[in-house]
Amino acid sequence: MTEAKIRIQNLYKIFGPKPQSVISKVQEGMSKQELLEEHGHVLGLKDINIDIPARGVSVIMGLSGSGKSTLIRHINRLIEPTSGKMIVDDQDVLAMSKDELIEFRRYKASMVFQKFGLHVHRTVAENAAYGLIIQGTPVQEAKQLSQKWIERVGLGGFEGHYPSQLSGGMQQRVGLARALSTDAEILLMDEAFSALDPLIRTDMQDVLLGLQEELHKTIVFITHDLDEALRIGDSIAILRDGAVIQQGDPQDIIMHPSDDYIVDFVQDINRGRVIRLKTLMAPGESTSGPNLPHTMNLELALPLISEAESKSGNVVDDDGQIIGSISLEQIISGLTRPDVDTGSETRYQ
Amino acid sequence: MDFFTKFPAMGRQGLRDLKKSIDAGFRDFSREFGESLENFFEPLLWFLVRLEKLLIATPWPIIILVLALLAWVGSRSVKIVIGTILSFLAIGYFGMWKDTMSTLAIISVSTIVCITAGIPLGILMARSDRAQSVVTPILDIMQTIPAFVYLIPVVMLLGIGKVPGLLAVCIYAIPPIVRLTNLGIRLVQKEALEAADAFGANYKQKLFGVQIPLALPNIFAGVNQTIMMALSMVVIASMIGVAGLGVPVLRSISNQYLALGLMNGLAIVALAIIFDRVSQQYGERLQKHRQGIKHD
Secondary structure, three states: OOOEEEEEEEEEEEEOOOHHHHHHHHHOOOOHHHHHHHHOOEEEEEEEEEEEEOOOEEEEEOOOOOOHHHHHHHHOOOOOOOEEEEEEOOEEHHHOOHHHHHHHHHHHEEEEOOOOOOOOOOOHHHHHOHHHHHHOOOHHHHHHHHHHHHHHOOOOOOOOOOHHHOOHHHHHHHHHHHHHOOOOOEEEEEOOOOOOOHHHHHHHHHHHHHHHHHHOOEEEEEEOOHHHHHHHOOEEEEEEOOEEEEEEOHHHHHHOOOOHHHHHHHHOOOHHHHOEHHHHOEOOOOOOOOEEEOOOEHHHHHHHHHHOOOOEEEEEOOOOOEEEEEEHHHHHHHHOOOOOOOOOOOOOO | OHHHHOOOOOOHHHHHHHHHHHHHHHHHHHHHHHHHHHHHHHHHHHHHHHHHHHHHHOOHHHHHHHHHHHHHHHHOOHHHHHHHHHHHHHHHHOOOHHHHHHHHHHHHHHHHHHHHHHHHHHHHHHHOHHHHHHHHHHHHHHHHOOHHHHHHHHHHHHOOOHHHHHHHHHHHHHHHHHHHHHHHHHOOOHHHHHHHHHOOOOHHHHHHHHHHHHHHHHHHHHHHHHHHHHHHOHHHHHOOOOOOOHHHHHHHHHHOOHHHHHHHHHHHHHHHHHHHHHHHHHHHHHHHHHHOOOOO
């Protein structure tokens, strides 16, 4: 993993009239339930520690109420924390002055919202240029600068339209163009595609992945959809009741879910489509059988392997070097749902 | 048992003294500051007098042309323009031209005063909950207290004339614009504002770039209401010496001139309808722009 761009350390957020009065109790381990019943405060985030690597897509996943939207709003401090650190490039965002924070939001991190957050009184061109206009760029120049992003997200020709004249997918393209046009290194995406139809959503994921291939921004992506998380995430953190319960490599989470809650999540996904050969392969070489790329998923590998006489094949890396082997049994066991690793007694269903 | 049947009121003598001291106190206040207050309102008076003179001195066809043009610019509706022209022709034909021009002058000036004072006040209320909790009861008082009651101190301070009339009209007409500006800004979508925050907009950029543009339909409704309420004060204002359509109405009340009262009353109604339709159409047009009704 590369160096961390954003380091979230011991972050707590408590909602209520006097959060500071109960923070010590939460740090000592008081549960969300107790806090609400005895002190009337709601625990939003509990001891969050996440390192977000530069130039990758980090997904924060959780169901509604898990605190994921609260967490992403701490990165640009749309929500004030109760305690903790949010270190971006060696600078603690949570300790910034008002002016420093405005600078940070203008140049360092831009955001895409679930409900788009477009300004209905501005045209597509004006919306896309909004970040630049806020930076102080003259309107005409800002529009020129953001034009290429309007075209990149596929909205060329719609510059003069108002958001209400566009479909949801197109509106979110405007939101994406607006976030990209400030050239910020960090892109915060709060359930950016959750409000869209499944087909449009896949479409937008492709747009994002295509852009990321050349831009290499540090993207923090919030979602409640595991398929989406697995599709675009380089790393995933799973949030439950305001706490991180597992984080790491997506393949690792599928193969080794740390508790039943995550098992519940994982059981509905199409394992054949998300698990890749590299995850399952055994060291050593198979004597015969096809050479398959390590990023190939099981769904594609299965027919090739079962057709092979040896019922096995070699796994090769990007350069064509053999790095391991894969057998039919391994694929079949990979497609089977795993048991829980930990001896956790709790059942969530 | 006397205690229960008769309210333990303040003594007659005490009450008289209390009222006397309040009256004397206010009289002293108006002697002390009446002059400087009059000087303060001097520019307003100058402007009002000039506007009234200009409206009366300008030949009537030009006035009708200008009004028709304004109605067109505001409403883009041929129907409203024709209505405006016919109304003013009728007003002139029935001999109410001069009074109508005077009324037009005071309504215009008081609307300008209400907007310039009311919109900033509404913005302040939207920004601070404390300001809202202080201003709201004052607005309630201004809207409900009988106009005659605040005419007393206004006349004591400034005497009889155009300025106290203007002040009385404004006291009654300013609450809607303040309230609706406040409401409009508070109703602006949270998402739009959060996006502005996320891109690093400062207070000024949020206010003029997001809040006011999105609150415009409500602010316009406020302007519209303010004009309507100003018009409804015309008769009361004429009691303290404001020229215009209210004067003949007042005369016809004391002399039981039905026709005179009716004609002038209908002239006020005509003004009200024209103002209302034009300003509403204008507000709606602004809205259509941003809602983008047509889907192409």
